[in-house]
Amino acid sequence: MTSIHRDDIYRYCDLVKMNFSSAAWLHADHSALKEYLMERFQIINNYPEPQPKQLEKLIAKKLGISPYAVMVTNGATEAIHLIARLFHHSASIIPQPTYSEYARACRLNKHIVSNETSDEMQTMPKDRVYWICNPNTPSGNVLMKGFVDYVVRRSPRYNFVVDQSLEAYTKEELLVPQEVQSLQNLLILHSIGKTYGALGLRLGYITGHPNVIQLLRNLQRPWSLSALAIEAGKFLIEHGEPAITDLDAHLAETHRFRSALRKIKDLRVFETKTNYMLCEISKGTSTELKNYLVHEYGMLIRDCQNFDGLSNRLFRVTTQLPDENDSLVAAIKQYISGINKE
Amino acid sequence: MTSIHRDDIYRYCDLVKMNFSSAAWLHADHSALKEYLMERFQIINNYPEPQPKQLEKLIAKKLGISPYAVMVTNGATEAIHLIARLFHHSASIIPQPTYSEYARACRLNKHIVSNETSDEMQTMPKDRVYWICNPNTPSGNVLMKGFVDYVVRRSPRYNFVVDQSLEAYTKEELLVPQEVQSLQNLLILHSIGKTYGALGLRLGYITGHPNVIQLLRNLQRPWSLSALAIEAGKFLIEHGEPAITDLDAHLAETHRFRSALRKIKDLRVFETKTNYMLCEISKGTSTELKNYLVHEYGMLIRDCQNFDGLSNRLFRVTTQLPDENDSLVAAIKQYISGINKE
Numbered sequence: 001m002t003s004i005h006r007d008d009i010y011r012y013c014d015l016v017k018m019n020f021s022s023a024a025w026l027h028a029d030h031s032a033l034k035e036y037l038m039e040r041f042q043i044i045n046n047y048p049e050p051q052p053k054q055l056e057k058l059i060a061k062k063l064g065i066s067p068y069a070v071m072v073t074n075g076a077t078e079a080i081h082l083i084a085r086l087f088h089h090s091a092s093i094i095p096q097p098t099y100s101e102y103a104r105a106c107r108l109n110k111h112i113v114s115n116e117t118s119d120e121m122q123t124m125p126k127d128r129v130y131w132i133c134n135p136n137t138p139s140g141n142v143l144m145k146g147f148v149d150y151v152v153r154r155s156p157r158y159n160f161v162v163d164q165s166l167e168a169y170t171k172e173e174l175l176v177p178q179e180v181q182s183l184q185n186l187l188i189l190h191s192i193g194k195t196y197g198a199l200g201l202r203l204g205y206i207t208g209h210p211n212v213i214q215l216l217r218n219l220q221r222p223w224s225l226s227a228l229a230i231e232a233g234k235f236l237i238e239h240g241e242p243a244i245t246d247l248d249a250h251l252a253e254t255h256r257f258r259s260a261l262r263k264i265k266d267l268r269v270f271e272t273k274t275n276y277m278l279c280e281i282s283k284g285t286s287t288e289l290k291n292y293l294v295h296e297y298g299m300l301i302r303d304c305q306n307f308d309g310l311s312n313r314l315f316r317v318t319t320q321l322p323d324e325n326d327s328l329v330a331a332i333k334q335y336i337s338g339i340n341k342e
Numbered sequence: 343m344t345s346i347h348r349d350d351i352y353r354y355c356d357l358v359k360m361n362f363s364s365a366a367w368l369h370a371d372h373s374a375l376k377e378y379l380m381e382r383f384q385i386i387n388n389y390p391e392p393q394p395k396q397l398e399k400l401i402a403k404k405l406g407i408s409p410y411a412v413m414v415t416n417g418a419t420e421a422i423h424l425i426a427r428l429f430h431h432s433a434s435i436i437p438q439p440t441y442s443e444y445a446r447a448c449r450l451n452k453h454i455v456s457n458e459t460s461d462e463m464q465t466m467p468k469d470r471v472y473w474i475c476n477p478n479t480p481s482g483n484v485l486m487k488g489f490v491d492y493v494v495r496r497s498p499r500y501n502f503v504v505d506q507s508l509e510a511y512t513k514e515e516l517l518v519p520q521e522v523q524s525l526q527n528l529l530i531l532h533s534i535g536k537t538y539g540a541l542g543l544r545l546g547y548i549t550g551h552p553n554v555i556q557l558l559r560n561l562q563r564p565w566s567l568s569a570l571a572i573e574a575g576k577f578l579i580e581h582g583e584p585a586i587t588d589l590d591a592h593l594a595e596t597h598r599f600r601s602a603l604r605k606i607k608d609l610r611v612f613e614t615k616t617n618y619m620l621c622e623i624s625k626g627t628s629t630e631l632k633n634y635l636v637h638e639y640g641m642l643i644r645d646c647q648n649f650d651g652l653s654n655r656l657f658r659v660t661t662q663l664p665d666e667n668d669s670l671v672a673a674i675k676q677y678i679s680g681i682n683k684e
Contacts, residue, residue, distance in 0.1 A: 010391045019388070026387050034383045041376045044542035044574075045368050046361070049352040074416065074566065081563045101564070108561065200386035200569030219450065221423045222443070224416060226571050227542030232386075 017298035028197025050222035068210035076204040097307040140272030165191035197243025276318035359640035370539025392564035410552035439649040482614030507533035539585025618660035
């Protein structure tokens with residue numbers, strides 16, 4: 001594992017005071033979870049369940065589907081790698097730009113990877129896996145539920161992987177596991193870590209047809225999750241509140257933040273249907289801007305130049321607390337005015 | 343992942359009062375670790391390091407080797423699967439009985455698997471991977487360090503995986519990473535969870551030549567370990583005490599326990615160089631005995647009939663607290679006298 005993805009706050013130790021680089025909310029209050037885990041801390045002395053069936057049952061109950069249609073994974077990333085492995089040697093269509101781990105997992109498993117141009121549609125093998133990040137990162141686009149659902153149902157020969165990891169951060173309608181559980185050509189990815197603002201736990205799950213879930217289970221190694229992560233998952237599914245308790249207010253703040261960014265000259269801000277947005281700076285580069293912000297202000301943004309097909313002028317920011325958002329707007333202005341003076 | 347290994351305490355919920363089924367010590371005191379993690383609990387709000395480099399550096403420093411010669415894994419089990427994947431399509435020699443995950447990981451990765459009979463030595467391909475569990479489970483055997491070292495050095499064409507997960511539980515001399523770090527055909531597995539009595543954390547590591555470690559890193563997915571597991575690992579490596587603080591006393595208790603078991607008629611107890619031992623009952627079956635002990639006395643033993651080549655009369659027990667050991671001896675006597683009365 002050599003390439004670096006997403007939030008790279010660990011690189012900057014104590015330098016980062018405000019983190020705009022993760023797509024998820026970083027200010028969730030986990031005091032109740034902490035208390036719950038502390039009371040049960042002795043669970044670390046024993047092996048956890050090899051496969052976290054109890055947690056899977058709780059998720060299934062909440063979603064109104066069969067426990068056999070749910071598979072808990074070590075973050076959405078384990079899910080991506082298991083699915084890429086299940087479909088090894090397939091042709092995978094991965095519209096870019098998107099989360100880079102799909103392509104990496106596919107290449108490790110000898111897929112032919114394409115970005116879905118019409119030429120390739122003609123020349124690619126007829127058995128394909130489509131990877132759809134919805135909401136997509138880094139763009140903040142969301143495909144219509146009706147469109148996704150229609151395409152999946154109309155194309156039984158293709159397999160679809162719809163990554164809904166960031167489902168808690170949009171008001172757009174997304175796929176509902178209960179409504180699509182009979183489809184054998186669809187796997188949906190979910191993230192407990194992102195939904196509840198606990199990215200460090202590495203907790204995700206797949207929903208899909210029990211036949212396909214069973215094939216994935218055969219590939220999973222035992223004890224992929226620690227006892228603490230499993231126990232935390234049980235608490236969050238049963239008693240946890242999503243990280244964003246008031247999504248309307250959060251998206252309103254996103255709108256306010258975006259409007260303020262759009263007023264900056266030499267900065268273009270793209271549309272978004274969620275709480276993060278892609279920006280393009282016409283002066284300097286995103287890497288320079290990132291370094292400036294982290295060293296001058298302790299602010300971390302997501303440099304997007306390492307996304308396939310994106311230039312070194314693109315970066316992503318995620319809505320944080322209003323004061324933090326205002327500070328970032330001011331700091332970016334400062335950077336651009338500095339360049340203009342040179 | 344369908345087969346069930348090792349400690350299956352999770353199946354019995356609150357029924358188990360004494361657990362003899364794990365090879366590791368289950369009574370380690372983790373109050374200092376708990377306090378340390380609680381102070382840092384907010385780390386769960388962010389992504390952990392994609393690859394836990396800080397923890398790898400601490401381990402390397404402790405062992406006196408290069409950080410590039412250490413790779414932290416999600417338990418020894420992730421290590422086994424990554425290695426099996428690196429050597430996909432190889433011929434693997436796995437002397438039985440031993441930990442079943444070697445064969446499972448090898449088969450998932452299309453190895454030709456053999457148990458090393460002389461016939462197979464003639465017919466197997468010349469490029470081979472030898473899997474050596476040392477101390478071995480379920481037998482408690484330990485191969486001489488000099489022998490292992492000699493064989494590895496004399497056979498540069500073969501790859502050796504030496505699983506020293508249970509190294510903290512024997513007085514026998516084992517391989518020392520610092521002494522063998524230049525060998526490109528050797529990977530050693532270690533377990534932080536077993537050494538420190540924290541199996542639930544899922545923390546292991548591989549030591550080996552940096553060239554081979556790099557090949558394994560290329561196969562590992564990011565964020566395989568949760569933020570809490572990584573942080574716990576740092577604490578244990580720097581400040582933790584091994585689960586067994588007085589190994590001489592622990593092995594003396596093992597000797598006392600073993601002598602008491604050997605006095606039971608109709609029970610054979612095999613040799614051991616560590617804290618667990620294989621037993622063979624000539625009345626009833628190990629599965630019946632296991633069910634009897636768990637339901638009558640809340641005691642869990644390790645039924646060994648699902649190890650390759652072992653019969654349904656074999657089981658493994660691990661030394662626990664002296665009172666617990668005495669209770670198990672009495673309960674097994676009770677079971678056998680019950681059968682003899684029938």
